[in-house]
Structure formats: C-alpha cells, structure tokens
Amino acid sequence: MSSLLLPPHPASAGAARRWAAPLLPADVRDPVVLVVSELVTNAVAADEAAGIADDIEVELVVDPPHGHVVLAVTDASNRPLPPSPTQVPGDEDGGRGLLLLEVLADDHGWSPRPRGGKCVWALFQRGCAPRPLRTEASPPLECADAV
Template identity: 75%
Template sequence: MTCLLLPPHPASVSTARRWAAPLLPADVRDGVVLVVSELVTNAVAADQAADATDDIEVELVVDRPRGHVVLAVTDASDRPLPPPPAHVPAEEDSGRGLLLLDALAEDHGWVPRPCGGGKCVWARFRCACTPLPTGPTAPRHLECTDAA
C-alpha cells in the first residue's frame, strides 16, 4: 500500500498522476492514472465547495497475487457518489469522470469516512500483474500486499 496526501488545490491533480504512474503495472497504468486524475479532480472540487482544509488522501494497493489494483481517494463531501450520467454533450468540459470510472474499473463505490466528514471513493482494476523479482532488486514500493 502506498499513500499520498495532497492539499485541496487544482495543482494536486497533476501531482497525483505523476506519483501514481510509476507505481502501476503497465497493463493498467493508463486507465488507473486517468481515474486518479478524475477522482482527485472531484475531491479538490468537493473540498473547495465545503471550504475544507484537510488533505486529500490518495491510496494505491497493487495486489499482484490477486491480480488487481485498488485506488481510494478521500474528499470532504458527505454526498453519495451519483450514478454516471447517461449522456454528456460533446461541448461540455466536464462531467465524464464517473463514465470513465464505470468503464475502466472492474468495480467501484464509496464509503463514509470512519472519522466523520466526507467519503472515500474506491475503484478496483483487474491486471495481469507479473510477480516481482526476488532479492535486493525488488523495489519496496511495489511489494505485494494482502489488502482488499
């Protein structure tokens, strides 16, 4: 499990993408990075709307033995995650994040934050993870976990 704390500021979106990309298996990298971008964008907007000052938490778990990656992003909004829209007009600049989440993730959802105030949006992606090399050359940040 790897975690990143970010201020609720628009610049955090690109920081999250750059942080996540090297941690991910190649076969899911582009899709997960795209969803990271969308979820962090939504979290920044929710935190700014709530005038929240708490950091946004982005968590990645690469579970190679089970063949999946789990992404979780917190935000300050207590509102449930809405269903993806049926249609977004081409001229709209936003509104596609939940469509992308629905299309790219194997499963996704949200839970209220246990400490109160806000929620955690999560997504699970199926990957063809290959085992890490053994020995001192295995990077620590990509070690297998038994997390959900």
C-alpha cells in the same frame, strides 16, 4: 500500499498522476492514472463546494498475487457520490470523471467515513486473474479515516 496526501487544489490532479504512474504495472497504468486524476479532481471540487480545506488522501494497492490494483481517494466532503452519467454533451468542459470510472474500473464504489467525508474506491483487474469475491458492504480496501 502507497499513499499520498494532497491539498484540495486543482494542481493536485497532476501531482497524483505523476505519483501513481511509476508505481503501476504497465498493463493497468493508463486506466488507473486516468481514474486517479478524475477522482482527485472530483475530490477537489467536492471540498471546494463544501468550503473544506482538508487534505485529500490517495491510496494505491498493487496486489500481484491476486492480480488487481485498488485505488482509493478520500476527501472531507460529506456530499454523496452522484450516479454515473450515461452521457455528457461534447461541448461540456467537465462531467466525465464518473463516466470514466464506470467504464475503466472493473468495480467501484464509495463509502462515508465515520468522522465525516467519503472514500471513493476503484478496483482494476490485471490480465485474466479471477475477480476477488466481496460484499457490497465491504470495499476491497480500508478507506482512510483521517482526523
């Protein structure tokens, strides 16, 4: 597992992309890099809206034996993740992050952190590997519970 702490600043999305890209296998690099960028952007916006200046944590697990990559982005906002939109008007500057998450990830979800904040995770299958079994209550990665 690799992890990265980022300030809640708009430039953090680009830093997360540059950090994640070389860690990823070529067959999932583009969708994971796009989703990490969107989730970090959403985390920055959520922290700003809540007036929180805590770091955002990005975790990445590349699991070749099981054929998947797991991404988790943890922020300090208690604001729940809204439902994914079904469409976004073409003239809107934002609002596509959760739609991209829905389309590009094989599975995703979020969970509140015990000490406040939330963790949003996404699972990306590599090639034709069978999907791992999981229950709705347990994400495929331990979400950070940073103080």
